[in-house]
Amino acid sequence: MQKNCKNIVILTGAGISAESGLATFRGSDGLWNNCRIEDVATVEAFQRNPEYVHAFYNDLKKELVKAKPNPAHLAITRLQENYPAAVSVVTQNVDTLHEKAGNKNVYHIHGQINQAVCLNCGHILETFGDVDTQTVCPLCGVQGMMKPNIVFFGENLLCMNRVEHLLDNCGLFISVGTSGVVFPAASFVQIAKYNGAETYEFNMEKTSNNFYFDRHIYGPAGTTLPAFVDELIKNREDSPQDPESA
Numbered sequence: 371m372q373k374n375c376k377n378i379v380i381l382t383g384a385g386i387s388a389e390s391g392l393a394t395f396r397g398s399d400g401l402w403n404n405c406r407i408e409d410v411a412t413v414e415a416f417q418r419n420p421e422y423v424h425a426f427y428n429d430l431k432k433e434l435v436k437a438k439p440n441p442a443h444l445a446i447t448r449l450q451e452n453y454p455a456a457v458s459v460v461t462q463n464v465d466t467l468h469e470k471a472g473n474k475n476v477y478h479i480h481g482q483i484n485q486a487v488c489l490n491c492g493h494i495l496e497t498f499g500d501v502d503t504q505t506v507c508p509l510c511g512v513q514g515m516m517k518p519n520i521v522f523f524g525e526n527l528l529c530m531n532r533v534e535h536l537l538d539n540c541g542l543f544i545s546v547g548t549s550g551v552v553f554p555a556a557s558f559v560q561i562a563k564y565n566g567a568e569t570y571e572f573n574m575e576k577t578s579n580n581f582y583f584d585r586h587i588y589g590p591a592g593t594t595l596p597a598f599v600d601e602l603i604k605n606r607e608d609s610p611q612d613p614e615s616a
Protein backbone atom coordinates (compact mmCIF):
# COMPACT_ATOMS: atom_id res chain seq x y z
CA MET A 371 0.00 0.00 0.00
CA GLN A 372 1.34 3.41 -0.99
CA LYS A 373 1.66 6.11 1.65
CA ASN A 374 -0.99 8.76 1.11
CA CYS A 375 -2.85 7.65 -1.99
CA LYS A 376 -4.15 10.58 -3.98
CA ASN A 377 -7.83 10.46 -4.89
CA ILE A 378 -9.59 7.51 -3.36
CA VAL A 379 -12.71 6.17 -5.08
CA ILE A 380 -14.99 3.85 -3.12
CA LEU A 381 -17.51 1.89 -5.20
CA THR A 382 -20.30 0.47 -3.09
CA GLY A 383 -23.03 -2.07 -3.69
CA ALA A 384 -25.85 -3.62 -1.72
CA GLY A 385 -23.44 -5.56 0.53
CA ILE A 386 -22.38 -2.41 2.37
CA SER A 387 -25.98 -1.92 3.50
CA ALA A 388 -26.57 -5.58 4.43
CA GLU A 389 -25.52 -4.99 8.05
CA SER A 390 -28.08 -2.18 8.20
CA GLY A 391 -30.70 -4.88 7.65
CA LEU A 392 -31.31 -4.24 3.94
CA ALA A 393 -31.63 -7.10 1.49
CA THR A 394 -29.06 -7.38 -1.28
CA PHE A 395 -30.20 -8.14 -4.83
CA ARG A 396 -28.70 -11.53 -5.47
CA GLY A 397 -28.31 -13.03 -1.99
CA SER A 398 -30.46 -16.01 -0.96
CA ASP A 399 -33.24 -13.68 0.22
CA GLY A 400 -32.28 -10.97 -2.28
CA LEU A 401 -34.73 -8.64 -4.02
CA TRP A 402 -34.25 -10.33 -7.37
CA ASN A 403 -35.11 -13.71 -5.87
CA ASN A 404 -38.47 -12.39 -4.75
CA CYS A 405 -39.51 -10.44 -7.83
CA ARG A 406 -38.60 -10.28 -11.50
CA ILE A 407 -36.31 -7.58 -12.91
CA GLU A 408 -38.53 -7.62 -16.02
CA ASP A 409 -41.53 -6.57 -13.91
CA VAL A 410 -40.04 -3.68 -11.92
CA ALA A 411 -36.66 -2.58 -13.23
CA THR A 412 -36.89 -2.10 -16.98
CA VAL A 413 -38.14 0.75 -19.14
CA GLU A 414 -40.63 -1.66 -20.73
CA ALA A 415 -42.04 -2.65 -17.34
CA PHE A 416 -42.64 1.00 -16.46
CA GLN A 417 -44.33 1.69 -19.80
CA ARG A 418 -46.50 -1.44 -19.49
CA ASN A 419 -47.57 -1.06 -15.87
CA PRO A 420 -46.48 2.18 -14.18
CA GLU A 421 -48.87 1.66 -11.24
CA TYR A 422 -47.18 -1.62 -10.35
CA VAL A 423 -43.67 -0.20 -10.66
CA HIS A 424 -44.55 2.86 -8.54
CA ALA A 425 -46.07 0.58 -5.87
CA PHE A 426 -42.91 -1.54 -5.79
CA TYR A 427 -40.64 1.47 -5.21
CA ASN A 428 -43.07 3.10 -2.76
CA ASP A 429 -42.91 -0.10 -0.65
CA LEU A 430 -39.12 -0.28 -0.95
CA LYS A 431 -38.89 3.37 0.08
CA LYS A 432 -40.79 2.61 3.32
CA GLU A 433 -38.21 -0.07 4.08
CA LEU A 434 -35.15 1.99 3.21
CA VAL A 435 -36.25 5.13 5.04
CA LYS A 436 -36.11 3.24 8.37
CA ALA A 437 -32.57 1.90 7.86
CA LYS A 438 -29.60 3.31 9.75
CA PRO A 439 -26.00 3.48 8.57
CA ASN A 440 -23.63 0.83 9.90
CA PRO A 441 -19.92 0.98 10.82
CA ALA A 442 -18.88 0.58 7.16
CA HIS A 443 -20.72 3.75 6.10
CA LEU A 444 -19.40 5.58 9.17
CA ALA A 445 -15.83 4.47 8.40
CA ILE A 446 -16.04 6.31 5.08
CA THR A 447 -16.93 9.54 6.90
CA ARG A 448 -13.96 8.98 9.21
CA LEU A 449 -11.70 8.51 6.19
CA GLN A 450 -13.03 11.65 4.53
CA GLU A 451 -12.44 13.66 7.68
CA ASN A 452 -9.03 12.29 8.60
CA TYR A 453 -7.13 11.48 5.43
CA PRO A 454 -5.29 14.00 3.25
CA ALA A 455 -6.83 12.94 -0.09
CA ALA A 456 -10.09 13.44 -1.88
CA VAL A 457 -12.36 10.49 -1.07
CA SER A 458 -15.35 10.00 -3.39
CA VAL A 459 -18.15 7.48 -3.07
CA VAL A 460 -19.67 6.03 -6.22
CA THR A 461 -22.65 3.99 -5.15
CA GLN A 462 -24.96 1.61 -6.94
CA ASN A 463 -27.24 1.76 -3.94
CA VAL A 464 -30.49 3.65 -4.11
CA ASP A 465 -30.69 3.90 -0.32
CA THR A 466 -29.42 7.08 1.35
CA LEU A 467 -27.25 5.47 4.02
CA HIS A 468 -24.07 7.15 2.80
CA GLU A 469 -25.70 10.54 3.30
CA LYS A 470 -27.17 9.50 6.64
CA ALA A 471 -23.64 8.53 7.76
CA GLY A 472 -22.34 11.97 6.77
CA ASN A 473 -20.41 10.83 3.68
CA LYS A 474 -19.61 13.66 1.26
CA ASN A 475 -19.04 13.52 -2.53
CA VAL A 476 -21.54 10.70 -3.05
CA TYR A 477 -22.50 9.84 -6.64
CA HIS A 478 -25.62 7.71 -7.06
CA ILE A 479 -25.08 6.09 -10.45
CA HIS A 480 -28.23 3.95 -10.16
CA GLY A 481 -30.43 6.72 -8.79
CA GLN A 482 -32.00 7.37 -5.40
CA ILE A 483 -35.10 5.97 -3.80
CA ASN A 484 -36.05 9.40 -2.39
CA GLN A 485 -36.26 11.01 -5.81
CA ALA A 486 -38.63 10.97 -8.78
CA VAL A 487 -37.86 12.51 -12.15
CA CYS A 488 -40.40 14.20 -14.38
CA LEU A 489 -40.27 12.65 -17.86
CA ASN A 490 -41.81 15.84 -19.24
CA CYS A 491 -39.38 18.49 -17.95
CA GLY A 492 -36.59 16.62 -16.16
CA HIS A 493 -37.35 18.11 -12.73
CA ILE A 494 -36.10 16.00 -9.83
CA LEU A 495 -38.64 15.79 -7.01
CA GLU A 496 -37.10 14.93 -3.62
CA THR A 497 -39.57 12.99 -1.49
CA PHE A 498 -39.78 10.09 0.91
CA GLY A 499 -43.55 10.03 0.34
CA ASP A 500 -45.42 7.96 -2.24
CA VAL A 501 -45.22 8.87 -5.92
CA ASP A 502 -47.70 7.43 -8.41
CA THR A 503 -49.41 8.01 -11.74
CA GLN A 504 -51.50 10.83 -10.19
CA THR A 505 -48.49 12.81 -8.99
CA VAL A 506 -48.20 16.27 -10.50
CA CYS A 507 -44.75 17.65 -11.29
CA PRO A 508 -44.24 20.69 -9.05
CA LEU A 509 -42.24 22.43 -11.78
CA CYS A 510 -44.13 21.94 -15.06
CA GLY A 511 -47.51 21.02 -13.55
CA VAL A 512 -47.98 17.95 -15.75
CA GLN A 513 -49.65 14.95 -14.11
CA GLY A 514 -48.65 11.31 -14.53
CA MET A 515 -45.13 11.81 -15.86
CA MET A 516 -43.12 11.17 -12.71
CA LYS A 517 -40.84 8.14 -12.78
CA PRO A 518 -38.91 6.80 -9.78
CA ASN A 519 -35.38 8.18 -10.18
CA ILE A 520 -33.99 4.65 -10.33
CA VAL A 521 -31.88 3.67 -13.33
CA PHE A 522 -33.73 0.86 -15.05
CA PHE A 523 -32.04 -1.74 -17.20
CA GLY A 524 -31.85 -0.12 -20.63
CA GLU A 525 -31.16 3.38 -19.27
CA ASN A 526 -27.93 5.33 -18.95
CA LEU A 527 -26.20 5.60 -15.61
CA LEU A 528 -26.23 8.94 -13.81
CA CYS A 529 -23.24 11.21 -13.03
CA MET A 530 -20.99 9.32 -15.45
CA ASN A 531 -18.95 12.33 -16.62
CA ARG A 532 -17.85 12.94 -13.07
CA VAL A 533 -17.29 9.24 -12.36
CA GLU A 534 -15.11 8.81 -15.46
CA HIS A 535 -12.98 11.74 -14.32
CA LEU A 536 -12.64 10.21 -10.86
CA LEU A 537 -11.60 6.83 -12.27
CA ASP A 538 -9.04 8.43 -14.59
CA ASN A 539 -7.39 10.16 -11.63
CA CYS A 540 -7.74 7.55 -8.97
CA GLY A 541 -4.83 6.33 -6.81
CA LEU A 542 -6.76 3.84 -4.70
CA PHE A 543 -9.94 2.09 -5.82
CA ILE A 544 -11.96 0.28 -3.18
CA SER A 545 -14.97 -1.86 -3.99
CA VAL A 546 -17.29 -2.74 -1.12
CA GLY A 547 -20.15 -5.24 -1.19
CA THR A 548 -20.88 -5.58 -4.87
CA SER A 549 -21.14 -8.80 -6.83
CA GLY A 550 -19.57 -7.19 -9.91
CA VAL A 551 -22.09 -8.61 -12.34
CA VAL A 552 -23.83 -5.40 -13.40
CA PHE A 553 -22.04 -3.31 -16.00
CA PRO A 554 -20.73 -0.70 -16.42
CA ALA A 555 -20.08 -0.46 -12.66
CA ALA A 556 -18.39 -3.86 -12.79
CA SER A 557 -15.79 -2.45 -15.18
CA PHE A 558 -14.77 0.50 -12.99
CA VAL A 559 -12.05 -1.54 -11.28
CA GLN A 560 -10.49 -2.31 -14.66
CA ILE A 561 -10.49 1.37 -15.67
CA ALA A 562 -8.98 2.43 -12.34
CA LYS A 563 -6.33 -0.29 -12.53
CA TYR A 564 -5.33 0.62 -16.08
CA ASN A 565 -4.95 4.20 -14.85
CA GLY A 566 -2.51 3.08 -12.18
CA ALA A 567 -4.71 2.71 -9.10
CA GLU A 568 -4.21 0.11 -6.42
CA THR A 569 -7.41 -1.91 -6.22
CA TYR A 570 -9.00 -3.47 -3.14
CA GLU A 571 -12.13 -5.56 -2.87
CA PHE A 572 -14.18 -6.00 0.29
CA ASN A 573 -16.76 -8.73 0.09
CA MET A 574 -18.01 -11.79 1.91
CA GLU A 575 -16.87 -14.05 -0.89
CA LYS A 576 -14.99 -14.29 -4.15
CA THR A 577 -16.78 -12.35 -6.90
CA SER A 578 -16.96 -12.91 -10.61
CA ASN A 579 -14.74 -9.93 -11.53
CA ASN A 580 -12.14 -10.37 -8.81
CA PHE A 581 -9.40 -10.73 -11.43
CA TYR A 582 -8.67 -6.98 -11.47
CA PHE A 583 -8.26 -6.55 -7.74
CA ASP A 584 -4.81 -6.44 -6.16
CA ARG A 585 -6.19 -7.46 -2.78
CA HIS A 586 -9.32 -9.14 -1.49
CA ILE A 587 -10.51 -8.67 2.04
CA TYR A 588 -13.23 -11.17 2.88
CA GLY A 589 -15.68 -10.70 5.73
CA PRO A 590 -18.51 -8.37 6.75
CA ALA A 591 -17.79 -4.83 5.56
CA GLY A 592 -18.97 -3.45 8.92
CA THR A 593 -15.87 -5.03 10.45
CA THR A 594 -13.32 -5.15 7.66
CA LEU A 595 -13.74 -1.63 6.27
CA PRO A 596 -13.40 0.22 9.62
CA ALA A 597 -10.24 -1.78 10.37
CA PHE A 598 -8.80 -0.90 6.96
CA VAL A 599 -9.68 2.78 7.35
CA ASP A 600 -8.06 2.88 10.80
CA GLU A 601 -4.91 1.44 9.26
CA LEU A 602 -4.92 4.01 6.43
CA ILE A 603 -5.35 6.87 8.89
CA LYS A 604 -2.66 5.51 11.21
CA ASN A 605 -0.15 5.27 8.36
CA ARG A 606 -0.93 8.56 6.67
CA GLU A 607 1.75 11.16 6.21
CA ASP A 608 0.26 14.56 6.87
CA SER A 609 0.44 16.76 3.83
CA PRO A 610 -1.85 19.38 2.44
CA GLN A 611 -4.32 18.08 -0.10
CA ASP A 612 -3.21 18.54 -3.71
CA PRO A 613 -5.34 21.40 -5.07
CA GLU A 614 -5.36 19.64 -8.46
CA SER A 615 -6.95 16.53 -6.96
CA ALA A 616 -10.50 15.47 -7.78
Ligand code: OAD
Pocket residue numbers: 382383384385386388389394395396397400411462463480520521522523546547548549550551552572573574575577589590591592
Ligand atom coordinates in the same frame (compact mmCIF):
# COMPACT_ATOMS: atom_id res chain seq x y z
P1 OAD B 1 -25.70 -7.88 -5.32
O1 OAD B 1 -26.86 -8.39 -4.53
O2 OAD B 1 -25.55 -8.36 -6.71
O3 OAD B 1 -24.33 -8.22 -4.56
C1 OAD B 1 -24.15 -7.94 -3.20
C2 OAD B 1 -22.74 -8.34 -2.82
O4 OAD B 1 -22.51 -7.96 -1.47
C3 OAD B 1 -22.45 -9.84 -2.93
O5 OAD B 1 -21.23 -10.04 -3.64
C4 OAD B 1 -22.29 -10.28 -1.46
O6 OAD B 1 -21.35 -11.33 -1.31
C5 OAD B 1 -21.81 -9.01 -0.82
N1 OAD B 1 -22.14 -8.88 0.62
C6 OAD B 1 -23.27 -9.26 1.27
N2 OAD B 1 -23.21 -8.93 2.56
C7 OAD B 1 -22.02 -8.31 2.75
C8 OAD B 1 -21.37 -7.73 3.89
N3 OAD B 1 -21.94 -7.71 5.10
N4 OAD B 1 -20.13 -7.21 3.70
C9 OAD B 1 -19.54 -7.22 2.49
N5 OAD B 1 -20.11 -7.74 1.39
C10 OAD B 1 -21.32 -8.28 1.51
O7 OAD B 1 -25.77 -6.28 -5.25
P2 OAD B 1 -25.03 -5.23 -6.17
O8 OAD B 1 -23.70 -5.70 -6.59
O9 OAD B 1 -25.10 -3.94 -5.46
O10 OAD B 1 -29.31 -2.13 -9.82
O11 OAD B 1 -25.99 -5.19 -7.43
C11 OAD B 1 -25.72 -4.28 -8.49
C12 OAD B 1 -27.00 -3.76 -9.07
O12 OAD B 1 -27.84 -4.85 -9.43
C13 OAD B 1 -27.85 -2.95 -8.11
O13 OAD B 1 -27.45 -1.60 -7.99
C14 OAD B 1 -29.22 -3.05 -8.71
C15 OAD B 1 -29.22 -4.49 -9.17
O14 OAD B 1 -29.96 -4.75 -10.31
C16 OAD B 1 -30.41 -1.35 -9.94
O15 OAD B 1 -31.37 -1.43 -9.22
C17 OAD B 1 -30.34 -0.36 -11.05
